[in-house]
Amino acid sequence: MIADEALGEYSLAEARNPYAGDIPTAVFDWFATVISQYSNSPILLKLIANMAEYIDPTANFDAFFTFVFNVNTAVGHGLDVWGRIVGVSRVLRLPGDAEYFGFSESADAFPFNEGIFFGGGQLTSNFSLSDAAYRKLISAKALANISDGSIPGINQILINLFGTYGNCYVTDGGNMTMTYTFAATLSVVDFAIVAQSGVLPRPAGVSVTIVQL
Secondary structure, three states: OEEEOOOEEEOHHHHHOOOHHHOOOOOOOHHHHOOHHHOOOHHHHHHHHHHHHHOOOHHHHHHHHHHHHOOOOOOOHHHHHHHHHHOOOOEEEEEOOOOEEOOOOOOOOEOOOOOEOOOOOOOEEEEEOOHHHHHHHHHHHHHHHHOOOOHHHHHHHHHHHHHHHOOEEEEEOOOOEEEEEEOOOOOHHHHHHHHHOOOOOOOOOOEEEEEEO
């Protein structure tokens, strides 16, 4: 505290920084960098205060944390970054429903009287997951990355992803096979997640069967 006959008693901070009340406690205090000979210059202090407000990065830091860094609130590009980190893509390739006529060079073509002639349509479609679905997939892939590959560990991933379908679980056939069983028919997108996203652990050399009850 400073005592003065004319001004009375007042705090040093209030005397030196007229803008102290405008500085949030969590924000950098620019006044601490002002040397004493300029501490009572109203013009200079106002210029610095305005400049600090103009270039204050707090809002950008908050936005980065909310929309990129925090996977629970990240959206758009932020989730795409998380997807690259954990190793799972937002875009799934869904197979076409039509059975087209073709020749033996093609593994998925059909012969005469079974397949139809291709009319120039789209053979496959790329489906981009919504932010909510992709966030769930990212969380499941992150869990898979640290999973021990045990039956309980895989079952937990299945519950996180497909719990809305009812009972879902994995079984070990004991002969280098494993089966994913679902109590209901999966949507085309969810089936693609199971079959091609890579989010469900599978030991090398083990074949996987998907059963939908």
